[in-house]
Amino acid sequence: MSPRVSKEHLKQRRADIMEAARNVFIKHGYEHTTMKHVMEAAGVSRGGLYQYFSNKEDLFEALLEEGLTDEAEATEDSLEKVESYWDLLMQLLFGEDGNPDTEMDPLAPSKLEFFITGRNDERRRAYGEKRYETGLRMYNDLIKKGQKSGEFSDRYESELVARSIITFIDGLALDHAILPEEKVKLKEQSALFVDYLKMALGVSSS
Numbered sequence: 001m002s003p004r005v006s007k008e009h010l011k012q013r014r015a016d017i018m019e020a021a022r023n024v025f026i027k028h029g030y031e032h033t034t035m036k037h038v039m040e041a042a043g044v045s046r047g048g049l050y051q052y053f054s055n056k057e058d059l060f061e062a063l064l065e066e067g068l069t070d071e072a073e074a075t076e077d078s079l080e081k082v083e084s085y086w087d088l089l090m091q092l093l094f095g096e097d098g099n100p101d102t103e104m105d106p107l108a109p110s111k112l113e114f115f116i117t118g119r120n121d122e123r124r125r126a127y128g129e130k131r132y133e134t135g136l137r138m139y140n141d142l143i144k145k146g147q148k149s150g151e152f153s154d155r156y157e158s159e160l161v162a163r164s165i166i167t168f169i170d171g172l173a174l175d176h177a178i179l180p181e182e183k184v185k186l187k188e189q190s191a192l193f194v195d196y197l198k199m200a201l202g203v204s205s206s
Helices: 007-032 035-042 046-050 056-079 085-094 108-117 122-149 158-178 186-201
Strands: none
Touching (some): 007 035, 035 046, 035 056, 056 108, 056 122, 085 122, 085 186, 108 122, 108 158, 122 158, 122 186, 158 186
């Protein structure tokens, strides 16, 4: 009889596989990553990997889902005890210190590959739309609450501003994935976008 494996152990093993996979996708990109790469990085057998994920697409979607869910839940929690909607928006865009920098999500190039190469795949298009709507809802809720509190101007519809944020992030991620850093000017463009948001939301420049 095989020894009984606890749910906690199975959960931790799945988390370890996902962390190893994340590093592999960052290193090789989505298209060039194989399940064998992940097996070797995670130190698991073929059966051990396929116990959790049926293929590379399934595994990558799990990574995407985890990241988006964590971000959405953290934002929702923060909205319950927010002191400044502007500060929260900046943290959501640029990390804990809320300041534009030269850092970009290292998994972004693989995400772009995943969706662009699968643009004619029904499953991937549906999942891409789901991710877009989740991100849109997250930014829209934050901006709408800021407008309701009086911290933000309601000159522009909250949803329109939210869509512009997603468009900016996606466009910058694409440039960052294919162009030299000195051509993209990530920090400078981000700072300019912050000025745009201040204008659109009527936030003081102080």
